[in-house]
Amino acid sequence: MSLAKSLIVSISLAGLFSGPALAQDGGMKKWVQGKGWGWVWGHEDEIGALNEMTDASRLAALQLVKQGKTYDLGLPYDRMSYKWPGHSPGxxxxxxxxxxxxxxxxxxxxxxxxxxxxxxxxxxxxxxMNDNVATQIDGLGHITHGPDSHFYNGFKAAEWGGDFGLRKTDVTTIPPVVARGVLIDVAGYKKVDALPSHYEISVEDLEGALRAQNVEVTPGSVVLVRTGTARYWGENGSDHTKIGEHDSSGIGLKAAKWLVEQKGALMLGSDTSGLEYVPPKPEDSQAMGGSFNPVHVYLLVEQGVHVLEFNNLERLAADRAYEFAYILTTNAIRGTVAGTALRPLALR
Structure with a gap:
């Protein structure tokens, strides 16, 4: 092939992979910019946004590994570990x-x-132990909402709950996750060890941190937001006072919507017990029908986007590892609503 023909082919391929369609949906099957996902995968779906993963997307994520460096994102857990007060001790x-x-x-x-x-x-x-402690992924049946106690895809607790756990959207429905991961180090961007109590991470905070890191959130990315809270976990998370001082910081509803609807985040997580800041603003609560955790209702119930909590992001932040291959598998315990005491991996 002549040099001229080679250049023409190269330019054509570049246009194919960088044109308007790819820029808007990133190759996603059901994600719509400005809307996100929702209940779009069929009446019996229990997987949600993770349906977007394909062999090609997993392969692309693994191609981010250049050094062979592994980061363990799991936090060690025992009977003394800090937990959200709505969960049982272990x-x-x-x-x-x-x-x-x-x-x-x-x-x-x-x-x-x-x-x-x-x-x-x-x-x-x-x-x-509880199925929602230490490093965890919330399944799509974890949160219910409304007088009918419905969860993702319209499933109702009265029909699909039971004495031995959930019979829809339990943890065994979460497929192995291999995806591009992005760390947004808000604490580092703000130049603090950890964000203060009840700090709401805004869209502006996320945009500023991403600019400083020179990284973009692309559709299909797993996004982990660092508040700095996990730096106080230590061997087993036993310093409840210190962890509790910062555990209430997190993203607000606007930030969650921006990440999902504008950026196409496949999953959202952080280094706190609940991802979102508390208590929510009244307008955020009312936007989700009067909820004490509106971000969870929005992500899990409305969008079908899984939530990742208490991730150890300290080594990633120290190495300024803002883009990586993210890998997660869950405990295959039927009926449980979350993958618990996990060890997700970030690879570079």
């Missing part, structure tokens, strides 16, 4: 221990008389 109880196996002698195969002359034993624990 406990890890030793079920079997080497000492217990030897003294109990209830399993013949573990005794010397049964042939276990080498003294082999084991540790086994029972875990009692």
């Amino acid at each position: 406990e890890v109880i030793s079920f079997r221990s080497p000492a217990g196996v030897r003294t109990q002698k209830d399993l013949s195969f573990a005794t010397p008389e049964g042939g276990n002359t080498g003294g082999t034993a084991w540790h086994s624990n029972a875990i009692f």
Whole structure:
């Protein structure tokens, strides 16, 4: 092929991948700029915006990995860890221990008389914990709204709840997530260790931080907003007072709508227990029908956008790693409403 023909082909391909259609929808199937998503995937859908992921989008995300560097976004959890007050405490109880196996002698195969002359034993624990603690992803059935207690896609708690958990939109419906990730370090942009109590992150804050980072949120990106709260987690999040001082900061309804409707954010998360700032402004509450957590209602119930909470964003911020491949899988426990005590990964 001649040089002239090569240039023509290159220019044509450039136009194909940078034209108005791509600029507006980023190749999304159902996302509409100015509207976002909503209940657009069919009456039985339980996945929401994550339906947008494709083999091509996952491959594109993995191509962001250039250094092989891995960031663990999970926070360690135990019985002393900070949590939102609407969730139950947790406990890890030793079920079997080497000492217990030897003294109990209830399993013949573990005794010397049964042939276990080498003294082999084991540790086994029972875990009692909430499905919304530490690093977590809220499933689309986590929040209900209205007198009919409906959640995403019009499913109702009276029909799809139960004694053994949700039977629609439980955590097993969340597919493995591989997507482009974007960190918006608002605390770093504001030059503070952590945002103050009840600070509402505005659209202007997000735009300013993105400009400073020289990064764009493109349709299909997982967006993680840093408030600095997780810097106080330590080994197990036991300093409830210090964490609580900053845990009420977060995005407001306008910022959430901007990220979803204008930028096409696939999922939204932060380093706090609830993503959104509290208490909400009266106008935000009323916009969602009088809700104490309007951002959750907007994202989970109305848009079908999953919420990520208590992500450890400190190493990403320290390395100024603002763009990365984001990978998440959940606990496959049927009936649970959230993936809990997770370890999402960011790769560069």
